[in-house]
Amino acid sequence: MPKLISLPTFKDKRGSLTVIEKIVPFEVKRVYFIYNSEGYERGFHKHKLTKQALIVTSGSCSVFVKNSKETLNYNLDSPSKCLMLNPEDYHWMNNFKKETVLLVLASEYYDINDYLDNDS
Numbered sequence: 001m002p003k004l005i006s007l008p009t010f011k012d013k014r015g016s017l018t019v020i021e022k023i024v025p026f027e028v029k030r031v032y033f034i035y036n037s038e039g040y041e042r043g044f045h046k047h048k049l050t051k052q053a054l055i056v057t058s059g060s061c062s063v064f065v066k067n068s069k070e071t072l073n074y075n076l077d078s079p080s081k082c083l084m085l086n087p088e089d090y091h092w093m094n095n096f097k098k099e100t101v102l103l104v105l106a107s108e109y110y111d112i113n114d115y116l117d118n119d120s
């Protein structure tokens, strides 16, 4: 099951500061970010090994996660929200805004053989 967590965030008159420290339950081996995806859908896969933490640092997007019983919908609309995905969480993303930047921390190096396109 995915887990949505709130990242520690410090707000004052100068703005906001969000920290990712001792909260991601894996060693981060890879970081990538997705942007300029307004009007498109992405993902539609799960993984064999890779665990991921998804954070929208600007804008917003929807993340859908399908398990054997239901489809869960997460609205990532704040940089303080972090969605933890397990390898078995079949997921896809849409509703990207023009300004959306989706930051992903991953537990494994990129490997095309780690991808599974079926949702069962």
Ligand code: T46
Residues within 6 Å of the ligand: 030, 032, 034, 042, 043, 044, 052, 104, 110
């Ligand atoms: C995921 C969701 C959230 C690389 O060469 N290295 C990488 O680390 C990644 C992530 C991608 N690529 C290449 C492979 C493709 O030629 O970038 C291209 C686009 O990747 P993809 O079609 O897999 O993008 P999404 O948005 O469908 O999925 C991505 C991640 O691949 C995936 O692991 O969980 O974002």
